[in-house]
Amino acid sequence: MSVASVISVLDDDPYVRAAINNLLESRGYNVHTFASAEEFLSSTDSSDTSCVIADVQMPLMSGIDLLTQMRAQGSATPFIFITAFPDDGVRVRALNAGAICFLGKPFAASDLMQCLDRALAPDHQTTS
Template sequence: MSAASVISVLDDDPYVRAAINNLLESRGYVVRTFASTEEFLRSTDSNDTSCVIADVQMPPINGIDLLTQMRAQGSAPPFIFITAFPDESVRARALKAGATCFLAKPFAASDLMQCLDHALAAGRENLE
């Protein structure tokens, strides 16, 4: 793990944001949390994030649309999707759009950390 890894957490549930924030900060990551995709896009953190962890179901721009929009603009941080409503068709859309992982809530901290390790490794490979 790089000390400079900035993880952006997007979820409209403040308890989910806080839990993920606490987990990741306890592991040494720099964490930025956002209540919406719009809030994330307005921030400068969208430009220097090492990985995005986003809820799939967020109004008005859902996580998959955010990923697609960022890819179209040339931004390619790895994405991990989390959702309380796991659906195979949504999972397939997320992975086809380029998501690294798709986790159903509630998920184990170890599963999120495994996804994050994989995502950051993939992100480093894309930079090389």
């Protein structure tokens, strides 16, 4: 029996966190939700995360800043970014920083699941 992947969802909007949590749990994933990057970093759950789904714009530390910090610390955890402001410049920054996907809100559940499948694949590749 395989162990379900642990997905960490970071978004300052509680409704977005709940919606993504419900979607992923319905697909068999273990989900941990966080209201901020700081909450995620201070959690013991951050070390066993298989993938991070993070909002780009959060108070204090942005999702891209979190990714940059984690990469500097040697983490290769895949990142999927979601944002209500899908600016091309931000998209390029996110993908250049190593994000697997960059989705504008609202997004289709199927798009998020495709990104997650790609992120959890052994040979994951970035895409927009």
